[in-house]
């Protein structure tokens with residue numbers, strides 16, 4: 048089954064169960080200033096869980112489903128293994144005071160075992176922690192559906208989710224494992240976590256589920272990594288076409304980082320030295336370094352961007368709309384970096400300070416750190432951030448502007 052059908056089958060299933068299908072929100076969150084990027088499907092629905100908005104009125108239903116574009120870069124260094132990615136599509140069904148645990152678990156079980164024909168390795172439930180009771184109800188529901196199912200109980204780290212950002216809805220989860228990986232996270236939002244980490248029960252109990260399309264496709268297609276699914280096939284092929292060296296990890300990193308960059312640029316992110324722009328810059332610059340390992344000629348990375356646009360433009364028309372701008376931005380950022388890369392590396396060899404490498408040569412601190420690590424050295428990050436803060440304060444004083452984090 049191709050990814051396109053998998054995505055459709057998920058959404059069709061929930062449509063049949065009277066869910067309204069909501070399009071993906073932008074990667075740049077509109078109503079949550081505490082996060083840089085959309086990291087979960089529930090983010091655009093946050094206010095419905097805390098009864099600040101009326102889902103029935105706004106969305107025409109208490110129950111909705113979506114395939115949401117998400118970016119998570121916290122595991123960027125893990126990209127290159129079989130399943131870590133910085134961009135993914137999250138398939139999710141949500142309820143804001145509509146159905147609760149029984150229906151959510153029954154839907155998930157039916158979809159995974161019947162529609163997708165997958166065998167569940169085991170499921171996990173919240174075993175209780177920090178005075179929050181264990182989720183016996185979910186375990187009982189699973190047992191009533193399949194008495195032979197393996198149930199594992201985990202703590203707060205694994206089976207309690209949220210909030211996104213500094214405060215928001217959160218609650219115990221039940222998770223489904225297939226083919227050795229966790230594929231579906233089903234969250235029962237029943238608490239609100241405040242900024243000082245205090246939990247209070249929510250007035251409306253809500254369901255928030257998230258299943259990575261890439262992971263689901265990976266186990267459904269029976270391949271050995273997310274990069275071998277049809278979602279990456281044409282992108283990896285394009286990379287191989289323009290490479291002179293074959294190196295699996297570098298190919299995976301280039302495909303992942305350029306794919307993420309394409310989606311970010313389409314949603315209006317521009318490479319820069321702060322905030323979102325900095326994350327984009329870091330991704331493109333890291334892709335350039337790995338493109339070099341593959342022997343991809345300078346100025347050729349936009350071909351990879353083009354293959355991403357071709358793969359996704361029917362599902363996400365914003366890519367087709369801004370294809371020219373995306374390719375230009377990637378090429379411009381690559382060129383900018385290349386101008387200083389060689390000189391910067393020379394300065395690095397000479398032991399030049401990581402702050403100078405950042406301000407004069409555009410080396411993100413993490414890049415300097417990675418290069419140092421490859422060479423068996425370390426970088427004094429505390430010193431770097433201290434210098435950066437001083438620098439920002441100085442420029443704030445001289446321009447009279449407010450300090451920007």
Ligand code: SER
Nearest residue numbers: 087232234255256257
């Ligand atoms: N919000 C949960 C997650 O991101 C489930 O959708 O995993």
